[in-house]
Amino acid sequence: xxxxxxxxxxxxxxxxxxxxxxxxxxxxxxxxxxxxxxxxxxxxxxxxxxxxxxxxxxxxxxxxxxxxxxxxxxxxxxxxxxxxxxxxxxxxxxxxxxxxxxxxxxxxxxxxxxxxxxxxxxxxxxxxxxxxxxxxxxxxxxxxxxxxxxxxxxxxxxxxxxxxxxxxxxxxxxxxxxxxxxxxxxxxxxxxxxxxxxxxxxxxxxxxxxxxxxxxxxxxxxxxxxxxxxxxxxxxxxxxxxxxxxxxxxxxxxxxxxxxxxxxxxxxxxxxxxxxxxxxxxxxxxxxxxxxxxxxxxxxxxxxxxxxxxxxxxxxxxxxxxxxxxxxxxxxxxxxxxxxxxxxxxxxxxxxxxxxxxxxxxxxxxxxxxxxxxxxxxxxxxxxxxxxxxxxxxxxxxxxxxxxxxxxxxxxxxxxxxxxxxxxxxxxxxxxxxxxxxxxxxxxxxxxxxxxxxxxxxxxxxxxxxxxxxxxxxxxxxxxxxxxxxxxxxxxxxxxxxxxxxxxxxxxxxxxxxxxxxxxxxxxxxxxxxxxxxxxxxxxx
Amino acid sequence: xxxxxxxxxxxxxxxxxxxxxxxxxxxxxxxxxxxxxxxxxxxxxxxxxxxxxxxxxxxxxxxxxxxxxxxxxxxxxxxxxxxxxxxxxxxxxxxxxxxxxxxxxxxxxxxxxxxxxxxxxxxxxxxxxxxxxxxxxxxxxxxxxxxxxxxxxxxxxxxxxxxxxxxxxxxxxxxxxxxxxxxxxxxxxxxxxxxxxxxxxxxxxxxxxxxxxxxxxxxxxxxxxxxxxxxxxxxxxxxxxxxxxxxxxxxxxxxxxxxxxxxxxxxxxxxxxxxxxxxxxxxxxxxxxxxxxxxxxxxxxxxxxxxxxxx
Ligand SMILES: Nc1ncnc2c1ncn2[C@@H]1O[C@H](COP(=O)(O)OP(=O)(O)OP(=O)(O)O)[C@@H](O)[C@H]1O
Ligand SMILES: [Mg+2]
Numbered sequence: 001x002x003x004x005x006x007x008x009x010x011x012x013x014x015x016x017x018x019x020x021x022x023x024x025x026x027x028x029x030x031x032x033x034x035x036x037x038x039x040x041x042x043x044x045x046x047x048x049x050x051x052x053x054x055x056x057x058x059x060x061x062x063x064x065x066x067x068x069x070x071x072x073x074x075x076x077x078x079x080x081x082x083x084x085x086x087x088x089x090x091x092x093x094x095x096x097x098x099x100x101x102x103x104x105x106x107x108x109x110x111x112x113x114x115x116x117x118x119x120x121x122x123x124x125x126x127x128x129x130x131x132x133x134x135x136x137x138x139x140x141x142x143x144x145x146x147x148x149x150x151x152x153x154x155x156x157x158x159x160x161x162x163x164x165x166x167x168x169x170x171x172x173x174x175x176x177x178x179x180x181x182x183x184x185x186x187x188x189x190x191x192x193x194x195x196x197x198x199x200x201x202x203x204x205x206x207x208x209x210x211x212x213x214x215x216x217x218x219x220x221x222x223x224x225x226x227x228x229x230x231x232x233x234x235x236x237x238x239x240x241x242x243x244x245x246x247x248x249x250x251x252x253x254x255x256x257x258x259x260x261x262x263x264x265x266x267x268x269x270x271x272x273x274x275x276x277x278x279x280x281x282x283x284x285x286x287x288x289x290x291x292x293x294x295x296x297x298x299x300x301x302x303x304x305x306x307x308x309x310x311x312x313x314x315x316x317x318x319x320x321x322x323x324x325x326x327x328x329x330x331x332x333x334x335x336x337x338x339x340x341x342x343x344x345x346x347x348x349x350x351x352x353x354x355x356x357x358x359x360x361x362x363x364x365x366x367x368x369x370x371x372x373x374x375x376x377x378x379x380x381x382x383x384x385x386x387x388x389x390x391x392x393x394x395x396x397x398x399x400x401x402x403x404x405x406x407x408x409x410x411x412x413x414x415x416x417x418x419x420x421x422x423x424x425x426x427x428x429x430x431x432x433x434x435x436x437x438x439x440x441x442x443x444x445x446x447x448x449x450x451x452x453x454x455x456x457x458x459x460x461x462x463x464x465x466x467x468x469x470x471x472x473x474x475x476x477x478x479x480x481x482x483x484x485x486x487x488x489x490x491x492x493x494x495x496x497x498x499x500x501x502x503x504x505x506x507x508x509x510x511x512x513x514x515x516x517x518x519x520x521x522x523x524x525x526x527x528x529x530x531x532x533x534x535x536x537x538x539x540x541x
Numbered sequence: 542x543x544x545x546x547x548x549x550x551x552x553x554x555x556x557x558x559x560x561x562x563x564x565x566x567x568x569x570x571x572x573x574x575x576x577x578x579x580x581x582x583x584x585x586x587x588x589x590x591x592x593x594x595x596x597x598x599x600x601x602x603x604x605x606x607x608x609x610x611x612x613x614x615x616x617x618x619x620x621x622x623x624x625x626x627x628x629x630x631x632x633x634x635x636x637x638x639x640x641x642x643x644x645x646x647x648x649x650x651x652x653x654x655x656x657x658x659x660x661x662x663x664x665x666x667x668x669x670x671x672x673x674x675x676x677x678x679x680x681x682x683x684x685x686x687x688x689x690x691x692x693x694x695x696x697x698x699x700x701x702x703x704x705x706x707x708x709x710x711x712x713x714x715x716x717x718x719x720x721x722x723x724x725x726x727x728x729x730x731x732x733x734x735x736x737x738x739x740x741x742x743x744x745x746x747x748x749x750x751x752x753x754x755x756x757x758x759x760x761x762x763x764x765x766x767x768x769x770x771x772x773x774x775x776x777x778x779x780x781x782x783x784x785x786x787x788x789x790x791x792x793x794x795x796x797x798x799x800x801x802x803x804x805x806x807x808x809x810x811x812x813x814x815x816x817x818x819x820x821x822x823x824x825x826x827x828x829x830x831x832x833x834x835x836x837x838x839x840x841x842x843x844x845x846x847x848x849x850x851x852x
Contacts, residue, residue: 184669185630280665281633289636290643299629382627386680389591389621390644393613538594 006120010128030143036083037151039488054218061324065205069220071241076157091169096193099176102129105186107272133173141166157240164234167251171230174258181265184274204232296404312419318356319423354508360416361445365452369471371405372456394535409449417442441506447519451499454526461533544569544722550599559585561746574733574740575726578831582746583726587695617646620684624696626676628668634679635664641683653686673700692723730823742830762795764819770812
C-alpha cells in the first residue's frame with residue numbers, strides 16, 4: 001500500500017528523536033508502580049487495615065471521585081485504588097503529547113513538507129507515530145506487570161492492572177491521532193486531547209460517585225458514565241477483584257476507530273491544514289495589542305480562558321462534594337481519622353478543602369510553566385529575535401512574560417478558591433462568606449507558584465535549550481513529592497524540595513507568614529537569576 | 542564618524558569560529574553591500590550589531606554606541622529585516638507590522654499604508670498562512686514604515702518576485718535620499734550592483750575586500766583576447782599576465798589591470814589585428830573572492846568548479 005511507504009524509516013526517525021523520552025517513560029512508569037506497590041503494602045499490611053481502607057474508599061464520595069471504585073480488600077485492589085488514576089493520567093498525557101509531536105508538530109514547523117516531498121506515503125507519518133507510541137505503551141505495561149508481580153501481587157491481577165494502565169495510553173493514542181488532524185497547531189491538538197482527558201476524568205468521577213456499594217461495603221459498582229470514559233475502563237477491568245478481561249478490548253476498539261477516522265481525515269485535508277476555514281483578520285493592530293504586555297495578553301487569553309472554565313467546573317464540584325464530610329464524620333470515625341491525617345488539621349471539612357486547594361495550586365503550576373515557556377517557543381521559532389531587535393529591552397520583555405504568567409496564576413487561584421467556596425457554601429449555606437474565605441486561602445498558595453515561575457525563568461536564562469524538558473520535570477517532581485511523598489514515606493528533606501510543601505495548608509491550619517516570605521524571597525532570587533542570565537546570553541541560543 | 546565600525550571581531554560557537562577577526566566600516570548615508578558565501582558570518586555579524594549575540598573579542602560600534610550595552614537605545618534608531626522572517630502565527634500581518642513598529646517606538650501610518658499597497662500585501666491574513674515572500678514583505682513594510690537612521694537588511698529580498706524586487710529597490714533609494722544608511726547583505730548581485738555605493742566581501746569570518754565596485758573591479762584581472770599577425774611569444778615572462786592559451790589562432794589571457802601597459806608593449810611587436818578586453822563581470826568578481834579568497838592569484842579555469850563549491 002503506497003500510502004504507508006516509508007513508515008519503517010519514519011519509525012526509526014521517531015525512535016532516534018525520542019530515545020531518551022521513551023526510555024524514561026517505559027522504565028519510569030514500572031519503577032513508579034513498583035515503589036508505590038511496595039509502600040502501600042507497608043501501610044496496609046493486614047486484612048483488617050485493608051478492610052478499613054476499602055470501607056472508607058467505598059463510602060467516601062471524594063475517594064470514589066479521585067481514586068475510582070474500590071474493587072475489594074485484596075492488597076492489589078488497594079494498590080490500584082492508590083495509584084491507578086495518577087498513572088493513568090500520566091500515561092494518557094504522555095501518549096497524547098508523543099502522537100502530536102510526531103504528527104501535527106512536524107506539519108506546523110514545515111518539517112513534514114520535506115518529508116512529504118520524499119518517498120513517504122500520506123499515512124506514513126501518523127502510522128509511524130502510532131506504532132512507536134503503542135509499542136511504548138505495551139512495553140511499559142509489560143514491565144509494569146513484572147514490577148507488580150515482583151512486588152508480590154498475584155499474577156492475574158498484575159496483568160490486568162498493567163493492561164488497564166497500558167490500555168489508557170492506547171486509547172488516548174487513538175484520541176490524539178484524531179485531534180492532531182483537527183487543529184492547525186500542535187498546541188491546539190494537545191489542548192483538545194487534554195480536554196478529552198479532562199472530560200474522561202469528570203465522566204469517570206461522576207460514574208463512580210453515582211455507583212452502588214456492595215452489600216459488604218468494600219466494593220463499588222460504577223454507574224454508566226464511567227463506561228463512557230477511557231479512564232474509567234481501566235477500573236472496570238477490576239484488577240485483583242474478579243478480573244473482567246474483555247474490558248481490555250475497549251481501548252483497542254477506540255484506537256482502531258480513532259485511527260480509521262484519522263486516516264479518513266488525513267485523506268481529505270491538505271497538509272498543514274486543519275478543519276477550521278481561515279477568516280479575515282484585523283488589518284491593523286488594536287492599540288491595546290501594541291506593547292509587550294498587550295502581546296502577552298493576546299497570546300495567553302485563549303489558554304487562560306480554557307483553564308478558567310476547567311478550574312471553575314472542578315472548583316464547584318469539589319465544593320459541593322465537601323458537604324458529604326459533615327455526614328461522614330457521624331458515620332465513619334475511621335475514615336475521618338484518615339483524611340484528618342492527610343490534611344493535617346482538626347476540622348475534617350477544612351482538611352478536605354485545604355487538600356483541594358493544594359491540588360489546584362499544583363495544577364495551576366502547569367499553567368505557569370506552559371505560559372512562561374512560550375518565551376522559549378518564541379526564541380526557538382525566531383520571533384524573539386525580531387522582538388528584541390526593536391526598542392524593547394530584554395528585561396522588560398522577560399519581565400512582562402513573568403508578570404503575565406503570575407497574573408494569570410493569581411486569577412486562576414482566586415477563581416479556584418471562589419468556586420470551591422461557592423460550591424461548598426451553596427449546600428451548607430453562606431455561599432458568599434465561604435467564597436471569600438476560600439478565595440483568600442487559595443491566594444496564600446501564590447508564593448509556591450512564584451517559585452515555579454522562578455524555576456522556569458532561571459532555566460530559560462541559564463540553560464535555554466533544556467528549559468522545556470527541565471521545567472516540566474521540575475513540576476512533575478513537585479507533583480510526585482506532594483501526591484505520593486507520603487505514600488512512599490520519603491524523608492522530610494526530600495519533601496522540602498517542593499515549594500508546595502511549605503505553603504500552610506489553610507483553611508486546615510492557621511496561616512503563617514514566615515514560610516510565605518521565604519518562598520517569595522526564593523522566587524525573587526530565581527527570577528533575578530533568570531533575568532540576569534537572559535540579559536547576558538546570546539539570542540537565539 | 543562611521544555609522545558602523547567593526548574591528549577585529551571574533552565570535553565562536555563552541556568549536557565553530559564564525560567570525561575570525563572581521564573588519565567593517567559603513568559611512569553615513571551610504572548603501573553598503575555585505576557579501577560572502579553561505580556560512581561566512583554575515584548574519585552572525587548582523588546579530589552582533591543588533592546586540593542579540595555577544596562578541597567574544599574585538600570592537601563593534603553602531604551609531605557611536607556599543608550594540609550590546611546600548612541595545613535598546615540603538616534600536617530606536619535602526620530597523621531590521623531578517624532573511625528568514627518568523628512571525629507570531631496567530632497575529633494578522635497588519636497586527637504584526639503595527640506591533641513591531643510600535644515596539645520600535647512608533648511608525649508612520651501613512652507610509653505603512655502606502656507600502657502595503659506598493660508591496661501588494663493583504664494585511665488581514667494570519668501570519669501562519671503567508672507565503673515565504675509575503676512573510677518577507679511583512680518585515681520589509683514594518684522596517685520601511687519607520688523613519689530611522691540605519692536600516693540593517695539581511696537578505697531582505699529572498700523570496701520576492703522580480704516586480705517586488707523592483708519596488709524594494711525603489712524603497713531603498715527613497716530612504717537613501719532621505720539620508721539614511723543601509724547595510725545590505727545579499728546574494729542577489731544585480732541588486733547589489735543597482736543599489737550599493739560600497740561593498741565588503743567576507744569569507745570564513747574575515748573581510749577579504751572592501752571598496753566601491755569600480756575599485757574591486759580594478760583589483761581583479763581583465764580578460765584579453767588578441768589576434769596577431771605573428772604568434773606571440775614571451776608573455777609568460779611578463780609580470781601580471783596569467784593563463785595564456787591559444788584558441789583558434791587567437792591568444793586568450795588574463796592580466797592584472799596594473800600591468801596593462803607592459804602587456805600592450807609586448808603585444809604591439811607581433812602586429813595586433815584585433816583586441817578585445819573584458820573587465821570581469823560582477824559574478825566572476827565575486828566567485829573569485831568567494832572561491833579562494835585571493836583575487837589576484839585566482840585560476841580562472843577553476844571558476845566553474847568554484848561555483849559549485851561556493852553555492
Ligand atoms: N547559534 C549557532 N551555533 C553554532 N554555530 C552557528 C550558530 N550561528 C551561526 N553558526 C555558524 O557560524 C557560521 C556563520 O553563520 P552565518 O549565519 O553568520 O552565515 P551567513 O554568512 O549569514 O550565511 P548565509 O549566506 O547562508 O546566510 C556558520 O558556520 C554557522 O554554521
Ligand atoms: Mg545569513
